[in-house]
Amino acid sequence: MDHLTSETFDANARAALNDAQLRGALKNATSLFGKRRLAAAHSVSNWEDLRSEARRIKDETLLHLDKYLEQFTVNAEEAGAQIHWARDAAEANAIVKEIAQHKQARLVVKSKSMTTEEIHLNSALEAVGVEALETDLGEYIIQLAGETPSHIIAPAIHKTRFQIADLFVEKLGIEPTDDVVMLTATARRVLRQKFAAADIGISGVNFGVAEAGTILILENEGNIRLTTSLPKVHIAVMGIEKVIPRFADLEVFLKLLPRSGTGQHLTSYQSLITGTKRAADGEGPDELHIILLDNGRSKMLAHPTTRQSLACIRCGACLNACPVYQQIGGHAYGSVYPGPIGAVITPQLIGLKKASQLPYASSLCGACREVCPVKIDIPELLLHLRAEITEGSEVRDERSEPVKRKTGERLAFKMWAAVMTRPRLYEFSARVGHLLQGFIKRGNRIGKVGGLIGRLAPPLAAWTGTRDLRPIEAKSFRQQWRSAERS
Amino acid sequence: MTNTSREARDAILQSIQANLAASEGIVHTDHTIVPYRGELLRAGASLSRTEKFRERLESVGGYCYIVKSEDEAARALSAIIGELQSKDAAKRIALSDAPLVSSLARGIAAEEIDVCPLPADLFNYDVGMTMAQAAIAETGTLVLAAERERHRLVSLLPPVHIAIVYSRDIVDTIGDALTQLRGDATGMSRAITFITGPSRTADIELTLTVGVHGPKELHVIVIEAASEAS
Numbered sequence: 001m002d003h004l005t006s007e008t009f010d011a012n013a014r015a016a017l018n019d020a021q022l023r024g025a026l027k028n029a030t031s032l033f034g035k036r037r038l039a040a041a042h043s044v045s046n047w048e049d050l051r052s053e054a055r056r057i058k059d060e061t062l063l064h065l066d067k068y069l070e071q072f073t074v075n076a077e078e079a080g081a082q083i084h085w086a087r088d089a090a091e092a093n094a095i096v097k098e099i100a101q102h103k104q105a106r107l108v109v110k111s112k113s114m115t116t117e118e119i120h121l122n123s124a125l126e127a128v129g130v131e132a133l134e135t136d137l138g139e140y141i142i143q144l145a146g147e148t149p150s151h152i153i154a155p156a157i158h159k160t161r162f163q164i165a166d167l168f169v170e171k172l173g174i175e176p177t178d179d180v181v182m183l184t185a186t187a188r189r190v191l192r193q194k195f196a197a198a199d200i201g202i203s204g205v206n207f208g209v210a211e212a213g214t215i216l217i218l219e220n221e222g223n224i225r226l227t228t229s230l231p232k233v234h235i236a237v238m239g240i241e242k243v244i245p246r247f248a249d250l251e252v253f254l255k256l257l258p259r260s261g262t263g264q265h266l267t268s269y270q271s272l273i274t275g276t277k278r279a280a281d282g283e284g285p286d287e288l289h290i291i292l293l294d295n296g297r298s299k300m301l302a303h304p305t306t307r308q309s310l311a312c313i314r315c316g317a318c319l320n321a322c323p324v325y326q327q328i329g330g331h332a333y334g335s336v337y338p339g340p341i342g343a344v345i346t347p348q349l350i351g352l353k354k355a356s357q358l359p360y361a362s363s364l365c366g367a368c369r370e371v372c373p374v375k376i377d378i379p380e381l382l383l384h385l386r387a388e389i390t391e392g393s394e395v396r397d398e399r400s401e402p403v404k405r406k407t408g409e410r411l412a413f414k415m416w417a418a419v420m421t422r423p424r425l426y427e428f429s430a431r432v433g434h435l436l437q438g439f440i441k442r443g444n445r446i447g448k449v450g451g452l453i454g455r456l457a458p459p460l461a462a463w464t465g466t467r468d469l470r471p472i473e474a475k476s477f478r479q480q481w482r483s484a485e486r487s
Numbered sequence: 488m489t490n491t492s493r494e495a496r497d498a499i500l501q502s503i504q505a506n507l508a509a510s511e512g513i514v515h516t517d518h519t520i521v522p523y524r525g526e527l528l529r530a531g532a533s534l535s536r537t538e539k540f541r542e543r544l545e546s547v548g549g550y551c552y553i554v555k556s557e558d559e560a561a562r563a564l565s566a567i568i569g570e571l572q573s574k575d576a577a578k579r580i581a582l583s584d585a586p587l588v589s590s591l592a593r594g595i596a597a598e599e600i601d602v603c604p605l606p607a608d609l610f611n612y613d614v615g616m617t618m619a620q621a622a623i624a625e626t627g628t629l630v631l632a633a634e635r636e637r638h639r640l641v642s643l644l645p646p647v648h649i650a651i652v653y654s655r656d657i658v659d660t661i662g663d664a665l666t667q668l669r670g671d672a673t674g675m676s677r678a679i680t681f682i683t684g685p686s687r688t689a690d691i692e693l694t695l696t697v698g699v700h701g702p703k704e705l706h707v708i709v710i711e712a713a714s715e716a717s
Contacts, residue, residue: 025692032693063513066503079677084488085496095492137699138690154690161692180694188699192610212675222643222686222701229639229678230606240499247669251662262689265543266626266661269701270681272668277677283639284678294499302506304513 003148005334006346009357012332013324022150022158026329029157030320036263037317037371043265044255054252055375058311061210061244062301068210068243069292075213079275081288088295089119095291096121096202096235100130103233105199109191111217111224112136113204114152114314115237115293117336118349121202132202135191135223137184144171150330152316152338153261158329191223201227201285205238206257206313208290212247214274215290218257218267228271234285236273240292241310253313256373260315296349305384309345311374318368318378324361333358340368344381352389359385427476434472536624536657537709543627547684548697549705553654560651560708561591567649567706568595568614576613581645583617583638588651592616603637606644615645615702619652619682622709623664628683629707630664632676639678648702650682654711 004012016022041047061068073083086092100108108125110116110132122132122143134143138155142148145167149155156164165178174186203224207216215236217224228234244253258264277284300306319325319339330338335346335355343362347355359382368378390410419429463469475483488496507513534542541551552563571577579599582588592600604612617638619629629650633639642648658664668675686701697703 029693063507065507066500069500069503082488084492085499086492087495087498091491091495135700136690137688141690154693156690157693161694164691180691181696183691184688184696184699191700196607196610212669214675220687221699223699225639225643225680226700229643240503247665248662251660251665254661264547266628266681266683268547268683268685268687272679272681274675274677278634278674282677283633283637292496292499294495294502298499298502298506300506301503302509304510307510 003334004331006350006355006358007334009332009334009355009361012334013328013361016328016332021160022329023327025157025160026326029151029154030326033153033261033263033316033320037260037320038263040259040263040265043259050252050256051373051375054256054313054373055311057244057249057252058374062241062307062310065240065243065298065301068245069240071210072208072213072243073292075211076208076215076275076290077213079213080277081213081275081290084289084291086291086293086295089293092119092237092291092293092295093121093124095289096237097124097128097130099233099235099289100125100200101128103199105130105233107194107198108132108200108202109135109195109198109223109227109231110139111201111203111219111227112139112155113202113237114336115204115239116202117149119237119293119295121237133191133194133198135195135227136219136221137187137223140187140191141167144168148331149336150338152314152319152330158331195226195230198231200233200235201231202235202237203227205236205242205290207250207253208238208243209247209250210243210245212274214247214272216250217271217273218254218269219271220262220264220268222269225269225271228273229284232285233287233289234273235289235291237291237293240294240297241312257313257315260313260317260371260373300348303384305377305380306348308376308381309341309348311376312341312345313374314341315373317371317373321367321371323363323365323367333361340378340382341376344378344385347385352385356389359389427478430472430476434474437471536659537654537711539624540622540627540657540709543625544684544705544707545627547627548687549627549684549707552706552708554708554710556712557587557591557710560710561594563708564591564616564649565594568597571614571647572597576647579612580614580616581609581612581641583615583636583641585618585636585638585651588616588618591651603641606640609640609644612645614647614649615641615643616649617642617651619650619707620656621664621667622652622657622707623659623661623681624657625660626683628661628664628681630668631680631682632668632671633678633680634676639680642680642682643701646698646702647704647706648682649706649708651708651710654709657709 077083084095086095108130125132134140141156141164150158161178161180164183168174168183168186169176172186172190203217205215206218258267276288297310300309318341322340325339333342335342337345340362343358347358362382364379366379419425537553544551554560554563568577577597580597581604582592582602584603618636620632620635621630631638631642658667668679685697685703685705686699687695687697688699689695
């Protein structure tokens with residue numbers, strides 16, 4: 001199956017909008033996660049303080065990232081871990097391949113890691129004859145189907161249990177069933193054989209503690225515990241921004257991350273791993289390799305606005321809150337990182353040219369900023385990237401060429417800005433607009449849905465192609481306000 | 488570290504320094520932030536630590552038994568095993584190497600009871616029994632420190648996990664647990680696992696399903712005893 005790319009975001013989004021099943025699944029998932037997040041945030045008295053504090057810790061770390069990475073390295077090595085550094089995806093994959101070949105590995109079990117998906121580790125391993133098997137249930141399903149994740153937290157949210165049942169019948173030869181418990185039990189049975197046979201376990205990292213050299217990984221299923229304790233070799237791939245200074249800082253993140261992601265007070269399991277076992281006959285792997293990956297991250301440090309991107313803890317809350325993501329889902333972004341955070345991270349990782357449509361995949365409503373547990377100002381970042389695209393300035397990314405927006409569009413936005421910043425002109429325009437819209441009304445029923453404008457003349461038809469427009473009211477808000485005050 | 492990796496390290500650290508140096512508006516603040524942790528808002532704040540622990544554990548689908556002595560713990564254990572055996576789900580029982588686990592298991596009649604079976608065999612056991620070195624009241628969490636007990640796999644592979652913890656080892660918050668782990672005089676354990684309820688997933692149509700990769704049942708026996716034996 002051909003996977004979608006960021007370059008064709010507009011077309012991807014249009015296709016997704018016509019997928020009724022996808023939109024139903026997205027509505028269920030995003031509203032459920034959203035409600036749970038809110039309830040979980042209300043279970044602590046100091047949610048806002050926790051958010052501010054998490055951001056302070058991240059900011060502090062990022063301003064001294066070199067120092068904390070070196071401290072992390074020293075402490076992890078002292079505990080027996082082997083640290084590797086990778087400037088980009090190719091270097092990271094080469095390190096994993098080298099370890100795999102040195103160990104003569106045939107089978108690698110993997111737990112969910114966005115970073116390994118970012119570097120396309122699985123295909124790199126397969127190219128050298130090593131099977132890389134995803135073990136998170138959702139990831140396992142989409143790997144069997146040859147697809148990509150559609151949500152950070154629930155990767156297979158776009159598939160129904162009937163589709164999953166068909167997939168299991170076809171690939172695993174089970175008897176037909178649409179019972180979720182049976183399907184889950186099947187995955188458990190099949191994957192346990194793989195865990196028992198695997199030569200290497202590969203995981204991601206949620207937090208790396210500088211003062212202790214500890215890595216922390218959170219999960220609900222138990223596949224991370226299996227991945228990090230059964231095979232003889234454990235490889236953890238860690239973005240350089242995952243480091244935090246102190247062990248005690250983990251508390252703040254352990255309170256924020258599960259609540260923001262799934263609405264749990266704590267996920268079922270946290271594995272805190274510090275190097276390798278002290279006793280040779282102890283449980284757990286003999287070797288721990290930690291790969292520190294840059295892949296475009298250090299460049300984000302160069303500006304206070306872009307630097308925020310590195311504070312992200314990958315909870316997925318902004319996806320669920322985003323009115324754009326809610327409609328189109330994760331695949332349309334054509335990137336491992338979808339939703340609002342994906343729209344800002346992807347262009348910085350792969351270059352503005354390849355992802356020039358993503359910063360526009362937002363109405364700037366600010367819902368993402370409201371829910372972000374580390375208070376990343378995503379709208380500010382989107383505007384920053386839009387400005388870079390429009391100005392054609394490519395200060396930080398020499399890999400791609402600037403993308404120019406059309407002159408007509410620039411003019412339109414200038415006029416828009418002029419009207420929006422002058423209240424009287426705005427009110428006058430609204431009155432004129434109200435009169436003019438009479439020409440496109442058809443009787444009292446307008447638009448695809450009653451009361452909404454469904455189609456405008458070109459060039460504005462581009463807007464109404466996938467949207468309905470609310471007509472301009474006869475009385476402006478200010479007029480209504482004034483009459484309400486009088487009565 | 489290979490030459491490439493060393494070269495990569497130097498390049499990454501240089502890139503970090505150069506990009507930070509190029510950034511405007513950096514205000515260096517005091518590095519030693521002592522953060523405000525705050526209190527958890529919850530009904531039943533007046534509950535004892537043990538009761539809070541039970542309330543949280545049960546809220547995530549775990550079973551909790553509070554007993555007054557090791558003898559009572561052995562009886563609670565027999566009852567759990569008996570219940571499982573009535574469903575034919577406790578033929579083979581795996582034990583960690585903790586002495587208390589073995590002594591409590593002495594009263595159980597099962598087809599097979601073994602201490603720390605080989606990992607390959609452990610896949611075929613029905614029940615795993617371990618201690619927990621600590622527990623966290625505010626989340627209903629068990630803390631397993633792998634160097635204090637051989638329980639990393641016994642607590643993970645069998646579909647039922649039964650854990651024993653002393654009430655004196657229950658702390659209030661995650662922060663308290665982290666402080667205690669970090670302050671361990673004999674050095675922090677190299678592998679620490681926090682366990683809160685059974686293994687769970689909602690990856691298929693958001694339907695909650697337990698026991699996907701880890702245990703589907705978690706039973707915790709809390710011993711409220713003055714006894715120091717453990």
